[in-house]
Amino acid sequence: MFTQYDPESAALTEELRGMFDDFRAGTWSADDLRAHQTAKLRDVLAHVRAGSPFYRERLAGLSDGALSALRSDDLRSLPFTTKEDLQRAQFDLLSLPVSAAWTFYETTGTTGRPTPCPRTNGDTIHNNTVLTSYYRDVFAAHGDHQVVGISGPTELHATGDTFGDVCRNLGHAVAKLWPHSPVVGFDRALEVLRLLPVTGLFCTPGMALRLARKAVEAGLDPRRDFSLDVLMLTGELMSPSLRDNIGDLWGADVHNCLYASQEASVLAAATSDGTLRTAPLINLYEVVDPVTGEPVAPDADGVRYGELVVTNLYTGAKPLVRYRTGDMVRMREAGPGAAVPAPSVEAVGRVRDRLRLNGHLVNGYDLENLLLRHFRGYLDYQITVADDGAGTDLLSLTLNADPDRNGRDAVERAAADCRAELDTALDVGFGDPGPITSTGAMVSWKAARVVDRRNPAAGTSVESRSAERIAGTRT
Structure with missing residues (x-):
């Protein structure tokens, strides 16, 4: 050597x-x-x-x-x-x-x-x-x-x-x-x-x-x-x-x-x-x-x-x-x-990747752990944050997974946990988030995994735009 x-x-x-x-x-x-x-x-x-x-x-x-x-x-x-x-x-x-x-x-x-x-x-x-x-x-x-x-x-x-x-x-x-x-x-x-x-x-x-x-x-x-x-x-x-x-x-x-x-x-x-x-x-x-x-x-x-x-x-x-x-x-x-x-x-x-959800400041690790703990066999995931127009934050989780394996019981338990720990409603759907989720190591977890729609007037962040650009080359 x-x-x-x-x-x-x-x-x-x-x-x-x-x-x-x-x-x-x-x-x-x-x-x-x-x-x-x-x-x-x-x-x-x-x-x-x-x-x-x-x-x-x-x-x-x-x-x-x-x-x-x-x-x-x-x-x-x-x-x-x-x-x-x-x-x-x-x-x-x-x-x-x-x-x-x-x-x-x-x-x-x-x-x-x-x-x-x-x-x-x-x-x-x-x-x-x-x-x-x-x-x-x-x-x-x-x-x-x-x-x-x-x-x-x-x-x-x-x-x-x-x-x-x-x-x-x-x-x-x-x-x-x-x-x-x-x-x-x-x-x-x-x-x-x-x-x-x-x-x-x-x-x-x-x-x-x-x-x-x-x-x-x-x-x-x-x-x-x-x-x-x-x-x-x-x-x-x-x-x-x-x-x-x-x-x-x-x-x-x-x-x-x-x-x-x-x-x-x-x-x-x-x-x-x-x-x-x-x-x-x-x-x-x-x-x-x-x-x-x-x-x-x-x-x-x-x-x-x-x-x-x-x-x-x-x-x-x-x-x-x-x-x-x-x-x-x-x-x-x-x-x-x-x-x-x-x-x-x-x-x-x-x-800077922490999220405030209905008054709770949560880091990415704990949010990911909370939302995914009841699901298995998924090949990808993405989180969307929105509000109901009256100041209440809402979460959506998209899983690239078999809905039959991750059925109603898992969805209901995940929603109940989210409500109990973050006072936030969770909707779970199944689909393909696209290549942007592959950019986490190049940009950040938040840019790759989270779509935050609560303040559209602020526009997208530099990191989010970078993630989109990298994802475009990987499509």
Whole structure:
């Protein structure tokens, strides 16, 4: 492998593998972790202040003495970094020249200017070590030698490189197949899935649904005619209800495998206990009120609910300091029996994707989970929000599903749950929402899944127009 040809990369790989093995084994105390995070935080701040024009200006008030005394729990003394900062600063945010990286990625730019995301060998090794360590037991439950499909874009995007490298680390064969590519297409992708056969698949929840739909249209049964044991899904919102439906469609074990972004890299990964767990060896995490920016205290159940803020703890091309992800999360400390002694996290939707329904502010994760919990076997869905003209919000759910399997009882239970939890009436119909629902990973869950008709005078949002444009190319 490459790291064996580069002494620095080989040494870092060996060091991180040992650290993660020890951390997972529970040999790190809270003091050990705090000391590690404090030392790495100081390294990162010195690195970005020296190399990044953006952070040199942003951290001008941080003296050498203050930096050397800074601890991991002193983050509130530092300013936030926002998505708008990334779009404005562009290459000025980098702490190293692109020539120091091994690869160049960028954000999709579907709803704004793309931002550069180069990665050094160190960036990749830090992030891929997390995935290799956490995924080992997930794949081991299905045998030592898997053939794993990776269905995601590769141009200027990390999906194929990241999961391919991690599968190689774990000893599994890889087939990269992107059905939206004119070189591959859905027919050939399905053929490859059957031919090899592919036993594991990385893709988005929307792609898992779309592949199942294409298989059914071709006269195939996803459960009977394919050999998938495990689906590793990421890139879009996925509630437990949607996860269970996808598992039912394919007859496979389904994991929400990764919480990450092109700009911030790996933030949490699937573990064998069925949860996404954070990576505190390479990131510092905060949960803040999305309006005030103040830290959120745990509730009575020990859950912190708010916007996630992350600080990378490794020096590389583009470490971020107190980066406001714009994502709402629920975070809970690890308890007894956790597969990895790190907090669990549920990413429940973007701050701006929340919907207010008859006075209730609801995130996408909880709304999806509520509306879909009684239905199975559907190949797609879409939500429509309207009002009755007198100020009362109404919901409609369109399912691409067999009405006989999802009959009156399921419809009535879904409507009753919606009325009880959101004081909102729900109508359920059956049909094809069209290709716009496939755009969630490129744009947002709300733009892909929700049609909001309550204020037609406001026009459609930039994200909705982007989703429509992408969907037009996929018709």
